[in-house]
Amino acid sequence: MARITPNSASSVSRRVREIIQTRPSIMDALSLRIVNYSALARVLQNEIGEGSLEAVKAAVIRVANEITEERLLREEAVKSILRDSKIRLQDKIGVVISPKRLDIPHIVTAHLTDQYVYIVDQTSLKGELPAQTQYQKDLVALILLSPPRVETTPGFVAFVTQMLASRNINIV
Incomplete structure (x- = not known):
């Protein structure tokens, strides 16, 4: 069993976060709570090459909780802008x-x-x-005529683009 020091745990947590943030499909699955955390931790542990399975799984769960909360807040902000557009x-x-x-x-x-x-x-x-x-x-x-707060709301364009793509509408 790998020995975990505070620095290695921090490194494992940081690497798990970095990998998850570069994979939108994993982020979506985590925010929807449709992931087997143990299976994902095994995949990530193999990719990271350090840390125990338990440390990687704990990091995955922490990231999932953060992503879920952030996504709910961001999605509500985006929907509010769309309602006012x-x-x-x-x-x-x-x-x-x-x-x-x-x-x-x-x-x-x-x-x-x-x-x-x-x-x-x-x-x-x-x-x-x-x-x-x-x-x-x-x-x-x-053409979307949106309130000024659209400029400071991350994810607006991504949300609209995803809505269009899910309906087979292409953007040129």
Whole structure:
């Protein structure tokens, strides 16, 4: 049996937390309380390579309790923002990606390192686009008008993205 010192217990706990935080599926399962803690502890102990099974399991349970509480609070904050948001849909949207700056009517543009991305109303886009330009059309914009607290609430975009993905709605 491995001897546990205060430093090694702290190290095991820290490593368990780090590994769990990098795996959203494990975090989800822990927050839903649908995990066999002993089985997860065995997997993590093998990955960590140190600490006793009991120490790893205790760390898993501590992390699970923290995650559950944090997720409930965060989810409630996100749902509150969604309740206070207005939603608009706009169809006939296109996305133009070009290596060169274009003089086209656009709703939004972003200059990335090696390309320009334009969100356009496809009904106002006339004429041919230059070669090497990518164009996706017949898209729909989902516009959320949310209260200012959305900027300081972690997880809002992740929550909305997950809701859309679970309904087979893709984000371009």
